[in-house]
Amino acid sequence: MTSGAKTIKRRRKTQRPHAMWGLLRRRSPSGFSPSSTAEEVTAGIDGSGLVALITGASSGIGAETCRVLVMRGVHVVMGVRNLSAGACVRDEILKQVPSAKIDILNLDLSSMSSVRRFAENFKALNLPLNILINNAGVCFVPFKLSEDGIELHFATNHIGHFLLTDLLIEKMKVTAIESGKEGRVVMVASIKDEKTDLYKDMTFNYIFLFSLARFLAYGQSKLANILHSNLLSSHLKEQDAKVIVNSLHPGAVATNILHHWCPLYGAIRAIGKYFVKGVEQGAATVCYVALHPQVAGVTGKYFSDCNITELKSHALDRDLAKRLWDFSLSLIPTGRKLFPRRHKTMWGLLRRRSPSGFSPSSTGEEVTAGVDGSGLVAVVPPVGLVLKHAEFSRCGECTL
Numbered sequence: 001m002t003s004g005a006k007t008i009k010r011r012r013k014t015q016r017p018h019a020m021w022g023l024l025r026r027r028s029p030s031g032f033s034p035s036s037t038a039e040e041v042t043a044g045i046d047g048s049g050l051v052a053l054i055t056g057a058s059s060g061i062g063a064e065t066c067r068v069l070v071m072r073g074v075h076v077v078m079g080v081r082n083l084s085a086g087a088c089v090r091d092e093i094l095k096q097v098p099s100a101k102i103d104i105l106n107l108d109l110s111s112m113s114s115v116r117r118f119a120e121n122f123k124a125l126n127l128p129l130n131i132l133i134n135n136a137g138v139c140f141v142p143f144k145l146s147e148d149g150i151e152l153h154f155a156t157n158h159i160g161h162f163l164l165t166d167l168l169i170e171k172m173k174v175t176a177i178e179s180g181k182e183g184r185v186v187m188v189a190s191i192k193d194e195k196t197d198l199y200k201d202m203t204f205n206y207i208f209l210f211s212l213a214r215f216l217a218y219g220q221s222k223l224a225n226i227l228h229s230n231l232l233s234s235h236l237k238e239q240d241a242k243v244i245v246n247s248l249h250p251g252a253v254a255t256n257i258l259h260h261w262c263p264l265y266g267a268i269r270a271i272g273k274y275f276v277k278g279v280e281q282g283a284a285t286v287c288y289v290a291l292h293p294q295v296a297g298v299t300g301k302y303f304s305d306c307n308i309t310e311l312k313s314h315a316l317d318r319d320l321a322k323r324l325w326d327f328s329l330s331l332i333p334t335g336r337k338l339f340p341r342r343h344k345t346m347w348g349l350l351r352r353r354s355p356s357g358f359s360p361s362s363t364g365e366e367v368t369a370g371v372d373g374s375g376l377v378a379v380v381p382p383v384g385l386v387l388k389h390a391e392f393s394r395c396g397e398c399t400l
């Protein structure tokens, strides 16, 4: 049984809130606190007739959100990259809520072609779409490029969701008009720690090569979630669309999210779970923002512990949000391979002048642009030889 399914099974046996967090029952404008559970914040809400799509619903916060939304009568479509893990979660939920309406579709957010396929498959279900919960995420994974040539945190946490939202937003607008019910986009971001000036002038696709890279890469992708949410909210307001968009921090929650962080994570988690939220509380703000009537008409806000929280950092920078938007769009042209762009972003830092006018970041295509090679015959040496004479590729003063 997968860990997501085990978590759901445990919920069936006991609904006891996480011990430590029970101490924190303080008042707040919404009436909820860090210890409120997803079941508590949605108690009495009738979600029947609504359709929600949740990414990363095969474990952690996503699985619990799925369980609680179907309890409230919402028809949920799970977007998961591991279909068997998703099926285990669905089966456990069905044991608790036999009338649950759940569909599972394959979705790998780190792959743009998978996101496009997923959107097509979703549309083929002929369902309306009231709620889109962009929840899936990776955290502190070792440096890796996605199949589209994008740093993995940025590709999965931001670009995948940016593209998915773009492909489904029209459906949400139409659903809102036809059903007369406001649509909701929910971005599961993270803590608003994006104050660091490192992000101020960020190019978003930076490939950090130093040891703290994965912390920065994760933070950057989560800041991108908030910026995306804020600007999408403004766009939809300008269009008078009946779809609200909000981002949130679920709290520090005991899930699998940090399993890439450290080999001892299992042991740390076993102890740490007494000091952080359980998934019951972790899913509370997600379910609150997705379903609660108090959130009706509220858009472009950031929530934590089921309350609006002020942002004081780069997350409010509209210019940064616009740059991110344009940059994201430039990464998702139809069908174009992104390999050349990846090369540029990594080496773009090294654009210095040289006698030839080219630099270490120049590509083969660039240095031969406009050159007519017809009529020439070339003998291509083995790869080893090319590497040995690597200076040649710099196109500067070459002493071969």
Ligand SMILES: NC(=O)c1ccc[n+]([C@@H]2O[C@H](COP(=O)([O-])OP(=O)(O)OC[C@H]3O[C@@H](n4cnc5c(N)ncnc54)[C@H](OP(=O)(O)O)[C@@H]3O)[C@@H](O)[C@H]2O)c1
Binding pocket: 055, 056, 057, 058, 059, 060, 061, 062, 079, 080, 081, 082, 085, 107, 108, 109, 110, 111, 135, 136, 137, 138, 139, 156, 188, 189, 190, 191, 249, 250, 251, 252, 253, 254, 255, 256, 257, 258
């Ligand atoms: N837990 C926390 O303390 C915390 C704090 C702040 C923010 N968050 C955010 O909360 C969200 C949910 O995280 P969690 O704590 O519930 O962690 P989790 O249990 O690891 O869940 C993450 C989910 O995302 C899925 N996922 C990862 N990469 C994917 C991809 N390329 N395509 C599709 N799905 C993918 C995972 O699928 P697999 O099972 O197949 O890997 C998993 O279902 C994340 O966005 C995270 O950044 C969590």
